[in-house]
Amino acid sequence: MCTSNFQPMKMKPVLVNPEFQDPILAVPIPQKSEMLLFDLGYCFRLKIRDIQKISKIFITHTHIDHFAGFDHILRLSIDMKKTISIYGPPGFIGNVQGKLSGYYWNLKDSINLNYDVFEIHRDKMLRKRFRARDGYINDNLPEVIPWDINDPIAETDDYSVYTVFLEHRMPVLGYKIKADDSYNADKSAMDSMNLSPGKWVGELKKRLQNDLPDNDEIEIDGKKYNAGKLLKKLIKKSPGHVITYVVDTIFNKKTAGPLKNFVSGSDYFFCECAYLTSERELARRNYHLTARQAGTIAKEGEVKTLIPFHFSRRYEGKYHKLYEEVREVFPNVEKAKTYL
Ligand SMILES: [Zn+2]
Ligand SMILES: [Zn+2]
Numbered sequence: 355m356c357t358s359n360f361q362p363m364k365m366k367p368v369l370v371n372p373e374f375q376d377p378i379l380a381v382p383i384p385q386k387s388e389m390l391l392f393d394l395g396y397c398f399r400l401k402i403r404d405i406q407k408i409s410k411i412f413i414t415h416t417h418i419d420h421f422a423g424f425d426h427i428l429r430l431s432i433d434m435k436k437t438i439s440i441y442g443p444p445g446f447i448g449n450v451q452g453k454l455s456g457y458y459w460n461l462k463d464s465i466n467l468n469y470d471v472f473e474i475h476r477d478k479m480l481r482k483r484f485r486a487r488d489g490y491i492n493d494n495l496p497e498v499i500p501w502d503i504n505d506p507i508a509e510t511d512d513y514s515v516y517t518v519f520l521e522h523r524m525p526v527l528g529y530k531i532k533a534d535d536s537y538n539a540d541k542s543a544m545d546s547m548n549l550s551p552g553k554w555v556g557e558l559k560k561r562l563q564n565d566l567p568d569n570d571e572i573e574i575d576g577k578k579y580n581a582g583k584l585l586k587k588l589i590k591k592s593p594g595h596v597i598t599y600v601v602d603t604i605f606n607k608k609t610a611g612p613l614k615n616f617v618s619g620s621d622y623f624f625c626e627c628a629y630l631t632s633e634r635e636l637a638r639r640n641y642h643l644t645a646r647q648a649g650t651i652a653k654e655g656e657v658k659t660l661i662p663f664h665f666s667r668r669y670e671g672k673y674h675k676l677y678e679e680v681r682e683v684f685p686n687v688e689k690a691k692t693y694l
Pocket of ligand 1 (some may be wrong): 415417522602
């Protein structure tokens with residue numbers, strides 16, 4: 355985990371479609387021309403300028419409502435010179451390979467769009483690169499990347515992305531994006547020491563970033579201070595914003611514990627609410643969550659805000675019942691912000 359951010363990074367996640375349509379969560383990275391997508395259902399609402407910012411795509415599983423948009427993104431990115439990293443569960447490399455091999459690439463010399471495909475297993479990641487200049491053909495064995503389930507699957511200077519294995523009669527991945535912690539000077543502590551803001555604040559923060567020794571001295575207005583003591587007194591940590599994304603899983607003895615731990619402390623918890631409790635048997639048979647179960651996960655994980663989505667179409671005209679049921683268990687529910 356990097357600690358290089360000095361300003362709190364507040365991510366503003368939006369669902370691309372209304373909560374009863376195909377799931378896609380878009381997470382723009384503040385102050386960066388970068389967009390992350392979680393799942394890729396029907397995505398014709400996505401603006402081209404946002405599609406062009408996509409750097410990474412995280413797929414929970416390849417049921418068609420979560421992956422049908424791949425071709426649309428491919429089509430609208432094809433003139434770009436970049437590599438998109440795309441992550442998914444066991445079997446995923448074959449799924450992406452199948453999509454890419456469905457087209458004829460004889461004009462490949464003018465294409466510069468590449469895919470870096472990561473297939474996540476419980477104890478390792480497999481990676482395979484598909485390059486336009488090879489006509490997206492790669493018959494080599496995938497590279498094996500040693501990896502532990504507690505480690506991030508993707509990491510930059512701004513954020514880290516984690517995953518959890520869930521159960522949908524097939525492995526499904528839940529995802530969590532955590533912005534890096536930020537560090538800010540405490541104004542009242544500064545006042546109490548009669549210190550005014552200056553370049554030295556930035557220097558002090560840089561010590562955190564570079565792990566410089568605490569016993570160093572720092573000069574402020576001609577006076578020397580112990581950097582370690584000053585750091586402890588003046589620089590406050592703001593924990594990074596956390597967004598979790600969970601869809602298409604059964605809630606049972608095997609998944610309840612991992613789900614609770616995974617969502618724990620999230621600022622925003624996007625969770626499927628496919629069925630009402632009155633149809634919990636159907637939810638169990640289809641390996642989906644009920645609204646009550648989503649609320650229970652949010653409550654036990656002590657999340658700040660639950661955003662229900664991925665409703666079954668059977669509740670058309672009465673989606674409010676899903677909100678009502680989830681609120682009975684967990685009151686802090688917000689309606690998803692959707693993409694315009
Ligand atoms: Zn599914
Ligand atoms: Zn689904």
